Amino acid sequence: MPAQFSSDGKTTLPTANSTFEAAGAAKQLFVHWVSPENEPSFLRVGHAFGREGGDTTLKPRSVSRRHAEVVAVEGGLGLSDLDSANGSFVNRVRVTKQTLRPGDVVRLGDAVGLVRTLSGSVEPYELKAIRPDWYGGPTLCAALADAMRFAPQGVTIVVQGESGTGKEGTARAIHAWSRRTGQFVPVDCATLDGELVNARLFGYRKGAFTDASRDHDGAIVASDGGTLFLDEILNLPLPVQSKLLRVLQEHEVVRLGDSRPTKVRLHVVAAAQGSIEEAVNNGRFRFDLWQRLNGMTVELPPLRERKEDIIPLFVRLLQQGRTTTPPSLEPKLIEALLLYRWPGNLRELASFAQDVGRRHVDVGTLSKAVLRPQMIDPPQPPDAVVSDTPVKEPVRRSTTDDTMRQAIVEMLKQTGDNKSQAARNLQISLAHLNRVLANMDK
16 A cells, blocks of 8 residues: 555645546656646647647736647657747747657746656645655655655665755654654764764763763664664764674664663664665675665655655745745746756755745745846756757856856855865765866966
């Protein structure tokens, strides 16, 4: 049975129409219209969009009576403009005819939609409450479904994902689903050196070392009957990995300076940005510890792979701490937010929403002017779809170098000038980051 998440704060697409029902179980492209209304349009040759007389009616006055239609192109389906007054745009480029692929952002006048693939039975789009103050749509819920199902069985779970994808939030959700009555105890292994991690994890007796002025249980004992969350576990030194393996095998821990073990009812959730399996192959992580930890693995999708969640999450984050209705979003702002790749994922989205909320308290409508420099015109990803025909009007493009400089400067602000963390968030090498910074000083 699939996992069931609560639907508090849901945003639902209507499903009671013949187009949805005709989709069947086959994979099919559709446009999830994000603005001004949440409506779906399944793509088939001849399907027309317009303000009047089309298969999908789009309400903005900026949409022409018959604005665009779906056509057959080599390799699939495309969008053809019908000489509209305000143009048809795919990924911010004005087109006459353009191949459509999952993840493309379509704008017809002021109507903005996201091209998605439906696989399996038809289900409405919902932004669901995974745990208090943490929401996600179908993609994230599917990634977490097995963890929700197996958490009550005490299975050891590894959570992998990019920085900012919600690994600690996932661990806290797993702890809640496990129904364990003990504490949730997080340990950030990236911030501890060899000696400190020993003391933090395993505890110590008074007098065990120079600064041990009192007894300390350690995180393992503190999590007895609850959940021990080991964040960035790949940073654990190999000797500490050996001690942790013994704890997992024996269900007991010996504090530093103690001669007798303490029994623990241990439930572990571990998290890593990189692949633990790859670290095992490189000799940086013990194979036997990996086997102990790998009851199941949760792969958290980056925000760019669940674009349908971006606008509902942004609006919800804007609402936090406000007593008034959140501002509306101009179509070009929605388009830009959907096209931005969010290298910092949910953490970056939350930071941006909080910043916008602080600076624009009394604004009724937010425009593109609120965007950070690196969001305005990000470089196209390597797999970007190229227009099948020349565009009707030129679109200004900033250079990749300029955009990368802006992105690095902004990310350094977010990470407190931590270059290594900034490089990881931007998915570039530290050497590349340093080269860009060096060139900025010339």
